[in-house]
Structures are given as structure tokens and as C-alpha cells.
Amino acid sequence: MNEWYLEPFNVVAAIMAVLVVVLMIRMAVIGSRLKKLRKQYVAVMGDTGVTNIEEVVIELKNNLESQRQKTEQLQQQLATMQATLPKLKSKIGIHRYNAFSDGGSELSFSIAIVNDEKDGAVFSGLHSRESTYVYAKPVEKGESPYPLTPEEKKSIQEAK
Numbered sequence: 001m002n003e004w005y006l007e008p009f010n011v012v013a014a015i016m017a018v019l020v021v022v023l024m025i026r027m028a029v030i031g032s033r034l035k036k037l038r039k040q041y042v043a044v045m046g047d048t049g050v051t052n053i054e055e056v057v058i059e060l061k062n063n064l065e066s067q068r069q070k071t072e073q074l075q076q077q078l079a080t081m082q083a084t085l086p087k088l089k090s091k092i093g094i095h096r097y098n099a100f101s102d103g104g105s106e107l108s109f110s111i112a113i114v115n116d117e118k119d120g121a122v123f124s125g126l127h128s129r130e131s132t133y134v135y136a137k138p139v140e141k142g143e144s145p146y147p148l149t150p151e152e153k154k155s156i157q158e159a160k
Contacts, residue, residue: 093159
């Protein structure tokens with residue numbers, strides 16, 4: 001019986017056949033990996049119409065830099081607003097009272113307009129039967145260089 005492996009051509013053919021099978025398996029594995037990579041590439045690129053990932057990365061980097069600059073600008077504006085806000089005269093306190101015993105109802109008033117540090121002004125309107133007089137006094141740290149009435153002090157306290 002003639003052994004097939006004794007012929008050199010048969011041995012080379014058998015080795016080549018095994019090599020072809022191994023290479024076909026290798027191609028199938030690489031093909032599946034390529035298919036998976038292609039799906040990931042399409043997922044990343046989306047419908048941008050751009051086929052070069054380098055362009056997409058550069059565009060993303062530019063957009064990121066633009067967003068960083070806008071964020072810094074907004075943070076600066078926020079810091080300015082936070083510094084300005086306590087100085088705004090936004091606290092208002094109103095106290096109504098009867099300034100004169102013969103007057104009737106509580107038509108006199110004191111209005112305090114101050115900020116968080118109690119800087120601002122207090123306005124008082126004294127109502128009598130004949131007329132109403134309005135006075136204004138500056139306020140710093142809850143005090144004034146002019147004497148404050150108890151009603152004016154109360155309106156400043158209510159302005160919290």
C-alpha cells in the first residue's frame with residue numbers, strides 16, 4: 001500500500017489544506033470583529049455625514065472649548081451678582097400708626113427701604129386732620145445721623 005505522506009507533494013498539499021482551514025477560521029474571527037467595530041463606528045459617527053473621525057474629534061474639541069469659555073463668563077457674572085445682591089436696597093418694612101391721638105385711624109406710616117446690611121433710607125408720613133408731612137432719613141447699619149422715632153426703628157426691624 002502506497003502511503004500518501006511518503007510523497008512530498010501530498011505532504012505539502014496536506015499542510016496547505018490545514019493552513020487554508022486555519023486562515024479561513026482566522027478570517028471569520030476578524031470579519032466578526034470588523035462587523036462589531038463597524039457598528040460601533042456608525043454609533044459614534046451617527047448621521048453627521050462626516051466619514052473622518054479626526055474631523056469629528058476636532059469639532060468636539062472646539063465645541064468643548066466654546067462651552068468652557070461660556071461657563072467661565074457665566075461664573076464671572078454670577079460672582080458679580082452675588083457681590084452686588086446684598087447691597088441692593090430690596091428689604092422693605094412698613095409700619096402704620098396713629099401719630100396724633102385726635103386723628104382717628106392709623107394713617108401715619110414709616111417705610112424703611114434697606115439692604116442686608118441695613119443701609120438705605122426710612123420715610124415717614126405724619127398724617128393730621130389738615131395735612132400730611134413726609135420726612136426721609138438716611139440709614140446706615142440700622143442707625144441714622146438724625147434721631148429715629150420708635151415707629152421708624154420698628155419699620156427698619158420689619159425690613160428683614
